[in-house]
Amino acid sequence: MSIENNYQYILSQLPQNVKLVAVSKTNPAKKIKEVYDLGQRAFGENKVQELLEKQPVLPNDVEWHLIGHLQTNKVKYIAGFIAMIESIDSEKLLREIDKEALKNDRKINVLLQVKIAKEDTKFGLTTDEATDIFNKYLNGNYPNIEIKGLMGMASFVDDETQIREEFNVLKQLFDKLSELKPLETLSMGMSGDFPLAIECGSNSVRVGSAIFGERNY
Ligand SMILES: *Cc1c(COP(=O)(O)O)cnc(C)c1O
Numbered sequence: 483m484s485i486e487n488n489y490q491y492i493l494s495q496l497p498q499n500v501k502l503v504a505v506s507k508t509n510p511a512k513k514i515k516e517v518y519d520l521g522q523r524a525f526g527e528n529k530v531q532e533l534l535e536k537q538p539v540l541p542n543d544v545e546w547h548l549i550g551h552l553q554t555n556k557v558k559y560i561a562g563f564i565a566m567i568e569s570i571d572s573e574k575l576l577r578e579i580d581k582e583a584l585k586n587d588r589k590i591n592v593l594l595q596v597k598i599a600k601e602d603t604k605f606g607l608t609t610d611e612a613t614d615i616f617n618k619y620l621n622g623n624y625p626n627i628e629i630k631g632l633m634g635m636a637s638f639v640d641d642e643t644q645i646r647e648e649f650n651v652l653k654q655l656f657d658k659l660s661e662l663k664p665l666e667t668l669s670m671g672m673s674g675d676f677p678l679a680i681e682c683g684s685n686s687v688r689v690g691s692a693i694f695g696e697r698n699y
Contacts, residue, residue, distance in 0.1 A: 523543060550569055554578040591628045598635070599637040633667075653682050
């Protein structure tokens with residue numbers, strides 16, 4: 483299948499209210515431009531270095547999402563242009579982004595990444611930590627940040643019941659926090675599990691290999 487066919491096929495699977503973030507990590511700018519030319523604007527990268535190489539050679543209206551673990555000392559390199567940082571996994575990181583947003587005279591959109599997978603390898607906040615941070619935000623902390631929603635990754639397992647349980651945990655937290663202040667974005671679902679994620683309430687999916695092909699790592 484060509485990238486174009488893959489892309490159109492994924493789009494055809496998404497209900498109208500679900501946003502697609504095309505995860506372009508490890509793929510060269512040329513391939514990203516191919517998908518851009520089909521109309522896609524939101525792209526996801528997980529490494530700052532790689533993002534900084536691609537951003538200048540792609541059109542200005544690309545909406546870049548950072549979806550990987552972000553070290554505080556690298557925030558300054560992306561603070562001027564990043565559209566969304568989906569991977570807030572500590573309060574320290576949020577403080578740093580707030581500071582850099584102010585320096586750049588802009589607000590930075592973020593998602594709180596919540597650890598829902600039972601696997602031990604994934605970054606993310608506990609539901610309690612995310613709730614605590616959200617309350618501080620509502621009380622006026624982090625004035626240069628917009629917390630738009632939550633992001634989570636389910637375990638890499640075949641067991642649909644387990645994946646569904648994990649997504650449901652995030653959906654429940656999303657609904658609970660939305661009672662305090664309505665949240666816009668519930669980012670869950672990747673190439674292997676996005677239909678399930680959408681069933682569980684996702685309205686933003688991060689799809690990479692199903693568009694660009696398998697990555698070689
Ligand atoms: C790589 C990655 C994706 C996309 O994974 P695919 O299986 O290629 O769709 C989504 N979310 C995050 C956080 C990722 O690191």
